[in-house]
Amino acid sequence: MDEQDERRTADLQLLAALRAGDEAVFNALVEQLYSSMVRIAMIYTSSQAVAEDVVQETWIAVLRGLDRFEGRSSLKTWIFTILTNRAKTRAQREARYVPLELPDENESEPAVESERFTATHHWRVDAMPGNWEGVPEDRLLSGETQRLILEAIDALPPNQREVIRLRDIEDFTSADVCNILNISETNQRVLLHRARSKVRRALESYLSQ
Amino acid sequence: MSDETLSCQELVELVTEYLEETLPPDARARFEQHLSKCRGCHQYVEQMRVTIRLTGMLTEDALDSRARDTLLDAFRRWKQE
Ligand SMILES: [Zn+2]
Numbered sequence: 282m283d284e285q286d287e288r289r290t291a292d293l294q295l296l297a298a299l300r301a302g303d304e305a306v307f308n309a310l311v312e313q314l315y316s317s318m319v320r321i322a323m324i325y326t327s328s329q330a331v332a333e334d335v336v337q338e339t340w341i342a343v344l345r346g347l348d349r350f351e352g353r354s355s356l357k358t359w360i361f362t363i364l365t366n367r368a369k370t371r372a373q374r375e376a377r378y379v380p381l382e383l384p385d386e387n388e389s390e391p392a393v394e395s396e397r398f399t400a401t402h403h404w405r406v407d408a409m410p411g412n413w414e415g416v417p418e419d420r421l422l423s424g425e426t427q428r429l430i431l432e433a434i435d436a437l438p439p440n441q442r443e444v445i446r447l448r449d450i451e452d453f454t455s456a457d458v459c460n461i462l463n464i465s466e467t468n469q470r471v472l473l474h475r476a477r478s479k480v481r482r483a484l485e486s487y488l489s490q
Numbered sequence: 491m492s493d494e495t496l497s498c499q500e501l502v503e504l505v506t507e508y509l510e511e512t513l514p515p516d517a518r519a520r521f522e523q524h525l526s527k528c529r530g531c532h533q534y535v536e537q538m539r540v541t542i543r544l545t546g547m548l549t550e551d552a553l554d555s556r557a558r559d560t561l562l563d564a565f566r567r568w569k570q571e
Contacts, residue, residue, distance in 0.1 A: 391499075404498045409530035434545070445545065470510060474503075477538060478502075
């Protein structure tokens with residue numbers, strides 16, 4: 282069985298249990314997805330409270346829609362699509378909806394400051410990226426490093442933040458993210474590239490201290 | 491494969507396409523050739539891999555129990571509909 286078949290089988294079992302009203306299965310699914318859903322909703326809404334409200338609404342919509350779910354995408358992708366649509370609708374109602382800005386390819390946003398390169402575009406000897414293999418794993422996984430990464434993600438423009446969260450934190454595939462956000466593969470990749478580059482930069486300046 | 495070479499500054503802009511495996515074969519070959527000869531770029535790509543791995547390991551906030559109770563209520567109401 283390939284990965285996709287396994288996912289489909291798991292989704293079908295999950296669906297059957299939900300339709301049968303299995304509370305333990307419902308709770309486990311909520312537990313698994315809840316905080317990611319709130320974080321994603323927060324991108325569109327004004328406050329944590331509104332985001333949580335949108336997440337509640339989404340679960341109710343999910344339950345009502347269970348019979349219509351056709352399994353073309355995974356259950357998780359389907360739930361996140363409902364979530365982002367609801368969050369956008371809510372933000373529009375609050376009149377604070379700013380459409381997700383697509384990356385401007387011409388707008389230069391270099392991954393690395395140009396001062397670090399020579400006139401021939403190679404690394405300057407004194408500005409070469411360091412070797413992180415020597416950094417102890419304890420330091421990489423410390424609470425302080427985690428906070429730093431979260432802060433770097435929070436400081437990103439909303440479109441980049443959303444893509445990096447879905448891809449690198451929630452572990453969605455690029456095809457899923459394109460579906461959820463309704464953007465092209467190319468836009469998805471540009472946004473991801475800009476987001477990851479900035480998080481790397483933040484880590485680099487922190488780790489070199 | 492074209493013999494056009496890649497500069498370090500160009501390479502850092504292609505890292506995501508490289509890691510996503512969306513570079514066309516000739517561009518991928520040029521990328522890998524540069525990597526094998528350039529310590530700075532090799533370390534840059536490694537830093538990017540670490541960045542992605544660490545981002546993926548961020549711990550989830552525990553689910554607030556009040557929200558869970560509200561959702562469980564919603565689930566019970568839904569069952570009765
Ligand atoms: Zn190089």
